[in-house]
Amino acid sequence: MTGGDLSATMLEHARRSAEAQAVQLDLVQLxxxxxxxxxxxxxxxxxxxxxxxxxxxxxxxxxxxxxxxxxxxxxxxxxxxxxxPNVAMLSSDPDRRQLVGAIVHDTQGKIIVEETLRYEPLTQISHVDWYWSTSAKKDFWRTPLQVRNxxxxxxxxxxxxxxxxxxxxxxxxxxxxxxxxxxxxxxxxxxxx
Structure with a gap:
């Protein structure tokens, strides 16, 4: 099995996961x-x-x-x-946060993820920001994404x-x-x- 990614960090994470599960994996940065x-x-x-x-x-x-x-x-x-692509989502208020989901982290407990989305119709690109929060700290992490529709x-x-x-x-x-x-x-x- 071969895996590829541009990110050296993601490849290292994949390598550690494969080793932990005793999986033979050829990883390539590309x-x-x-x-x-x-x-x-x-x-x-x-x-x-x-x-x-x-x-x-x-x-x-x-x-x-x-x-x-x-x-x-x-x-x-x-x-x-x-x-x-969801037209209602693409035309939503770019400043209004939408719930993406929630996860339970080993040390931080429940983490809520919300997003804002600004859509550019000429490029079909959505500029998305994910906001990560716990009950103790709102917006402790922000992940900007640009995705094509x-x-x-x-x-x-x-x-x-x-x-x-x-x-x-x-x-x-x-x-x-x-x-x-x-x-x-x-x-x-x-x-x-």
């Missing part, structure tokens, strides 16, 4: 927009957790899909998820720009059909050939 793994090919490439949405420009997407296409075996598949009719065109084709698409990981109320697009891609 930029998903353009990478070359010296001719290696894979039957399955998975890009999880909306990671493709950190690509912003058409050139970024084209480079990513071309790089993946070079590394897919003849019957290989790329599988990735991208949240389904990909609408359903646009997705196949972006995929094709890099030499792949969309062979299946679902509305969630349970393989439910893509519908207007879907939370995400789960895409399965193959070589155009």
């Amino acid at each position: 930029d998903m927009r353009h990478f070359d793994l010296n001719g290696r090919t894979f039957d399955t490439t998975i890009v999880a957790v909306n990671s493709v949405l950190h690509l912003h420009s058409l050139d970024d997407f084209k480079g990513f899909f071309q790089s993946v296409a070079r590394h897919l075996s003849p019957k290989g598949r790329l599988v990735f998820d991208a949240f389904f 990909i609408f359903p009719q646009e997705m196949p065109l972006l995929i094709a720009s890099g030499g792949l084709r969309l062979v299946d698409r679902f509305g969630d990981f349970d393989r439910s059909p893509l519908a207007a109320g879907s939370a995400r697009q789960v895409c399965v891609c193959a070589d155009q050939g």
Whole structure:
């Protein structure tokens, strides 16, 4: 199994997790927009957790899909998820916080995560800020994110720009059909050939 990330910190975290679970893992630092793994090919490439949405420009997407296409075996598949753009959310008040969720941390207890979102329609980029709070300290951490929104009719065109084709698409990981109320697009891609 091979894993890649631009962040050395994320790769180190993955290495420690793999060691703790006795999993053999080859980790590579790479930029998903353009990478070359010296001719290696894979039957399955998975890009999880909306990671493709950190690509912003058409050139970024084209480079990513071309790089993946070079590394897919003849019957290989790329599988990735991208949240389904919600027009109500994109047009919400950019100063109003929305609840993202809550987690329980080993030492800090319950942590609440809220977000604000400012959408730029010309670039289709959402500027998101996550605010992390405990009962003892409000906003102890802020995480800024910039994510691209990909609408359903646009997705196949972006995929094709890099030499792949969309062979299946679902509305969630349970393989439910893509519908207007879907939370995400789960895409399965193959070589155009």
